[in-house]
Amino acid sequence: MFTPDRWLGTAFCFIVCTSAATGTWAGEGPSLGVELSVDEVAAVDITVMPDGEGLPAGSGNAKAGTSVYVANCMACHGEKGVGGVNDTLVGGHGTLTSDRPQKTIGSYWPYATTLFDYVRRAMPYQTPGSLENNELYAVTAYLLHLNGIIEEDKILNAETLPEIEMPNRDNFVWAYSP
Ligand code: HEC
Numbered sequence: 073m074f075t076p077d078r079w080l081g082t083a084f085c086f087i088v089c090t091s092a093a094t095g096t097w098a099g100e101g102p103s104l105g106v107e108l109s110v111d112e113v114a115a116v117d118i119t120v121m122p123d124g125e126g127l128p129a130g131s132g133n134a135k136a137g138t139s140v141y142v143a144n145c146m147a148c149h150g151e152k153g154v155g156g157v158n159d160t161l162v163g164g165h166g167t168l169t170s171d172r173p174q175k176t177i178g179s180y181w182p183y184a185t186t187l188f189d190y191v192r193r194a195m196p197y198q199t200p201g202s203l204e205n206n207e208l209y210a211v212t213a214y215l216l217h218l219n220g221i222i223e224e225d226k227i228l229n230a231e232t233l234p235e236i237e238m239p240n241r242d243n244f245v246w247a248y249s250p
Pocket residue numbers: 140141144145146147148149158159160161175176177187190191195196197198211
């Protein structure tokens with residue numbers, strides 16, 4: 073119930089809160105949030121472009137990626153990227169024009185660099201950002217290898233990853249001229 077002393081508390085808070093807000097408002101902006109430090113910006117400034125711009129140092133191949141995948145991804149995406157409770161990551165090649173198209177990294181994604189970017193920013197689902205760059209290159213290589221796109225010992229790094237031609241990349245059309 074709203075008793076008089078609660079009214080007082082509410083009124084007090086209203087006065088304090090409003091004056092706190094207006095106090096810093098004058099001349100300094102709307103007081104929404106705080107300025108990020110250089111380190112905080114760097115932690116979220118991780119976009120990798122299709123041409124590989126923004127890829128970090130590090131490297132890995134599919135052999136090294138096997139254990140990364142088993143430890144961090146298999147529980148949700150299944151053994152070798154198939155049959156898990158979440159998205160299928162392997163296969164579906166040639167199905168896109170069929171009645172039952174199966175979109176996977178291998179059958180659908182136009183750029184290998186996007187795979188690195190996506191895994192780095194969003195996976196493992198419950199702990200994104202927990203993998204080292206070498207592990208990210210390695211698990212990217214593992215998934216590309218399972219999709220038949222690269223050899224098992226092919227080393228991926230900031231130079232070799234953008235060179236990979238994904239099977240479906242020419243089937244995307246530009247909605248606007250680049
Ligand atoms: C706890 C479960 C879980 C784990 C562990 C996990 N994922 Fe995922 N993953 C998901 C879910 C759920 C989605 C779909 C997310 C969405 O659509 O927003 C997904 C989507 C993806 C996709 C996009 C698939 C597509 O074609 O759209 C990729 C690639 C992927 N995960 C890779 C990985 C890798 C690599 C790892 C290990 C480093 C990993 N995931 C670990 C649950 C998981």
